[in-house]
Amino acid sequence: MHRRGRAAFAVVASLLLASARAEVVFTDEEVQRILAHGPWPPAFVRDPSNRVSGSAAAIDLGRRLFGDAPLSANGYVACVSCHQTDRAWTDGVPRARGMGPLDRNSPSVANAWLNRWFGWGGAADSLWMASLRPLLDPNEIGTTPQRVVERFKLNDDLACRYRRAFGRAPDHADETLLVNMAKAIAAFQETLTTGRTPFDDFRDALARGDRRALAAYPESARRGLKLFVGRGNCFFCHSGPAFTNGEFHDVGVPYFVAPGKADGGRYAGIQALRASRFNLLGPYNDDEARSTATKTRHVELAARHWGEFKTPGLRNVAVTAPYMHNGSLATLRDVVRHYSELNEERLHADGERILRPLKLAPSEIDDLVAFLESLTDREGARRVLPPLDALPCR
Ligand code: HEC
Ligand code: HEC
Numbered sequence: 520m521h522r523r524g525r526a527a528f529a530v531v532a533s534l535l536l537a538s539a540r541a542e543v544v545f546t547d548e549e550v551q552r553i554l555a556h557g558p559w560p561p562a563f564v565r566d567p568s569n570r571v572s573g574s575a576a577a578i579d580l581g582r583r584l585f586g587d588a589p590l591s592a593n594g595y596v597a598c599v600s601c602h603q604t605d606r607a608w609t610d611g612v613p614r615a616r617g618m619g620p621l622d623r624n625s626p627s628v629a630n631a632w633l634n635r636w637f638g639w640g641g642a643a644d645s646l647w648m649a650s651l652r653p654l655l656d657p658n659e660i661g662t663t664p665q666r667v668v669e670r671f672k673l674n675d676d677l678a679c680r681y682r683r684a685f686g687r688a689p690d691h692a693d694e695t696l697l698v699n700m701a702k703a704i705a706a707f708q709e710t711l712t713t714g715r716t717p718f719d720d721f722r723d724a725l726a727r728g729d730r731r732a733l734a735a736y737p738e739s740a741r742r743g744l745k746l747f748v749g750r751g752n753c754f755f756c757h758s759g760p761a762f763t764n765g766e767f768h769d770v771g772v773p774y775f776v777a778p779g780k781a782d783g784g785r786y787a788g789i790q791a792l793r794a795s796r797f798n799l800l801g802p803y804n805d806d807e808a809r810s811t812a813t814k815t816r817h818v819e820l821a822a823r824h825w826g827e828f829k830t831p832g833l834r835n836v837a838v839t840a841p842y843m844h845n846g847s848l849a850t851l852r853d854v855v856r857h858y859s860e861l862n863e864e865r866l867h868a869d870g871e872r873i874l875r876p877l878k879l880a881p882s883e884i885d886d887l888v889a890f891l892e893s894l895t896d897r898e899g900a901r902r903v904l905p906p907l908d909a910l911p912c913r
Contacts (some may be wrong), residue, residue, distance in 0.1 A: 524668070538846045543741045545748075550725065552748040557722045559760050559834075560712050561633065567806040568645050568799055571703045572709060575830065576683040579908055581707030582699055583677060588899045590654075592618055592661035598653065598704065603627040607838040607900045608711065613846025619658035624777045624846035627839050629834050629902070632709040635765045636815060639844040640788025646708060648797045650703035664692040667700065679912035697804045713834040714896030716869050718744070721893075735786075736893070743890025746883060751858070755873050762833035762894070770874060771865040772843045774826045782844070785827040789820045837892045838900040855879070855887045 537562045545553065563573070571577035584590065588597040596617045608627040615621040623639055625684040631637065637649035639730075653659035671678040671689040681689040685699050719737060724732035747753045767785040774782045785789075792798055794817065799812040806812075828844040842848040846856060861876040879887070 523765070524658070543745055545745060549745065549748045552862045553722055553744065554637045554726055555725070555759060556754075556762065557719055557760055559715060559719045561760055563709070566632070566646065566705070566709070566811075567808075568625050568804045568811045569647050569705055570805040571684055571699075571706050573700050574684060575705060576680070577681070577685075577706040578710055579705040579707075580677075580680040580684045581703035581705065582904070582907065583680065584704050585707055587677075589673075589787065590660060590662050590667060594657075596660050598628075598650075598660070601659075602628045604902045604904065605900060607835050607902065609839045611840070613841050615659075617653070617656075617659035618661045621658055622782055623844050624841065626831060627712050627835065628708050629711045630761050630834055631711070632705075632826075633761050633832070634763075634829075635786070636767075636829060638788065640765060640782075640786075640791070641829055642791040642795075643789040643797075645705070646809070647698070647702045648795070648799075649704035650704045650708065651697060654697055654699070655700060662697070663694050663709060668692045669695055676912050683912060688818045690855050695803075698797070711902075714898060716834070716896050717893045718890075732783075737889060740893040742883075743886035743888070743891075743893075746879075746887050748821055748888055749864060750893035751877055751887065752873050752875075753858075754797075756830045757833050767827035767829050769866055771826050771861055772845065772847060773865070774830070774845075774893065776845070779824075783825055784844070785829075786820065786822075786826040789818055789824060792818070792821075829898045833891060834894050837895045837900070851888050851891050852884060855891075859884060 532717060566572040583604075585598045586601070588595050591597065600617065601610045601615045602625060605608055608629050610625045613624060615623065615625040617779075626639070631649070632646055634646070635644075637643035638652075643649035643652060654662050660889050668690060671681060678689055681699075681703075684703055689696060717740070719851075721733060721736035721741075724730075724735075747757075756766070756768055774784060776782050780844060795801070797803055798810075799806075799815045804812060836842075837851060840850060842851070842854050848854050858874075858877040859877045863874075863876065866874060877883075
């Protein structure tokens with residue numbers, strides 16, 4: 520649609536809305552912002568840095584490895600311990616615990632493939648790099664190439680699936696073995712996309728000008744949506760179809776982990792990213808043109824990055840409590856209250872100008888929560904995966 524068509528259309532859409540529900544009227548600008556939160560789901564795009572991205576054999580192997588506790592140093596921890604299928608790919612606790620305690624909250628891995636940076640501080644620049652870190656981290660899975668080779672020796676079926684995915688036996692006890700595993704696990708996670716939500720139905724009805732379909736969206740969610748794309752300024756960072764700009768901000772969540780110990784957030788993330796040989800500038804990037812490495816090459820370390828964390832996407836957020844990088848807020852109501860009461864002195868001096876204490880009325884807090892809840896898909900917390908290939912691999 521060209522510009523003029525779009526504006527005229529927006530006016531019609533807002534008239535439609537106004538007549539459907541007298542209370543909530545969206546401005547043309549707000550309508551454009553609402554439309555920008557879709558369409559959903561997004562089309563799959565292969566990751567050129569991962570040569571098994573989109574490969575059925577790798578997805579199958581990756582799914583099995585995602586749940587394989589014997590790979591871990593104590594035999595009890597797998598990805599699925601913290602990214603659980605019946606908890607919307609999170610673990611329900613403020614801070615994760617694997618082999619040892621971690622300082623951060625486990626994010627959902629659904630929609631993670633849409634990120635440009637991974638982890639709360641963006642210490643990884645690809646999904647496979649983010650999947651390698653927990654394999655190596657002694658506080659998470661803490662495995663080694665030797666251990667992995669032993670694991671495959673004990674399980675012919677798994678070894679056969681590795682051969683199918685990578686065209687060689689998993690008998691090379693080297694770094695490449697672990698990177699390949701991470702790439703297969705990444706291929707599996709690329710299949711995890713949240714489903715359509717009541718918000719998406721509303722957004723598409725708005726795009727079509729379908730008055731009847733619009734009316735199905737609860738009024739409180741509608742009022743909350745208006746705050747989200749209007750006075751609340753939430754859309755500024757929680758933008759686009761996944762409700763994140765993929766960038767890093769300080770929204771005033773304390774970053775002290777313990778007295779005298781701080782989480783450097785984005786600052787530490789950039790340092791770790793640059794220091795790692797597993798980033799996209801390193802030898803394991805399968806994209807020969809290296810076009811995928813541009814953002815990593817240009818990332819700059821600045822003092823303001825200290826205490827900034829990645830804007831999380833908000834799809835299915837109602838089923839992934841607790842919240843924030845350190846799990847410090849228990850409910851969505853607590854999060855909305857946090858934005859309502861924001862302590863501006865806590866924010867960076869150079870200012871996240873976009874953030875102001877919103878001083879919301881109790882009913883407005885309810886409305887924003889209702890809107891956030893309308894971003895939940897039909898499966899909710901309990902993710903149902905298609906049955907695994909039951910035939911033995913040979
Ligand atoms: C002990 C709990 C734990 C285990 C086990 C674990 N994770 Fe995580 N995961 C986390 C935490 C905590 C973070 C946030 C890390 C950070 O901010 O750097 C995270 C972040 C991620 C991310 C980044 C998501 C995003 O949106 O940025 C991905 C992808 C991921 N994990 C995949 C995996 C895979 C694959 C495995 C298994 C190989 C795994 N995790 C094992 C707790 C865990
Ligand atoms: C300046 C950018 C920015 C704005 C504006 C903003 N957010 Fe956030 N939001 C973030 C960041 C960054 C985090 C993670 C902060 C952290 O963990 O320290 C976050 C976290 C959240 C979370 C927790 C999600 C999770 O999985 O832990 C929710 C819910 C949320 N924001 C909703 C909102 C709402 C509602 C508004 C408007 C009132 C809003 N945000 C405005 C950047 C922003």
